[in-house]
Amino acid sequence: MRITNPVDGWLQVVACSPLPDAAGEMVLYPGCDIDGVVTAERVAATAVQYSGHDVPKPKWPRPGMLLPVTVDLADPTRFRIEWDLVPTGHYAAEQLAEHLRSEPHANTPGRSPFPRSWHEMEHAASLPALVNGLTPQQAEIALAGGGAALGLVPTTARVLTVHEVQPSSAPGGTWDIAVAVNDPNGGPSWEAVTRMSFSSASRRESRSASGVELPVLVNPDNRKRIIVDVARL
Secondary structure, three states, rough: OOOEEEEHHHEEEEEEOOOOOOOOOOOOOEEEEEEEEEEEEEEEEEEEEEEEOOOOOOOOOOOOOEEEEEEEEEEEEEEEEOOOHHHEEEEEEEHHHHHHOOOOOOOOOOOOOOOOOOHHHHHHHHHOOEEOOOHHHHHHHHHHHHHHHHOOOOEEEEEEEEEEEOOOOOOOEEEEEEEEEEEOOOOEEEEEEEEEEOOOHHHHHHHHHHOOOOEEEEEEOOOEEEOOOHHHO
């Protein structure tokens, strides 16, 4: 497929055909059908379909997975999945194991480093307004490391005030956090509100106390777009 105006993006898998081998049927070149949503910078979220026989079996997708893609800016339904950039399940497991080994208290009984954040996608999807200036799909993309594709850049922000939001199923609750954002371009700071859910009350207290500096991802051209960068917490 020729892509005339390429831009990096993500394909969020909504539905996917199962790997035939999983049912005991050995197929040398199995076909894979995917229904998903493509998101990229300067591209509106677009529902797409994919069908092909070039999917590596160790990288077979599943619903909810984010796949790196190259998208045609002029026609988002034209895209190429970059399978070389998709980790295998074995590699992802090795990375997780390494992360757990390096986490403080990772092996302490009764202590678990996960979840580092609580994703309230069910509640967020039901809200008429955007959360953090992002759709639920865009928030997932940003939290998965794809913020650059949405025009988000890293900076920090200082906590000013917090306000609890309902409903929330997160153990530590869901909170709107008013912050003073440090301009990543060196300009004057600005105030914004970002929403975050917490896996425990103690984690919420340590992250949302007045004066705490949080790592965030922001869009300097759209200052309502701001999300806590949990990967840097």
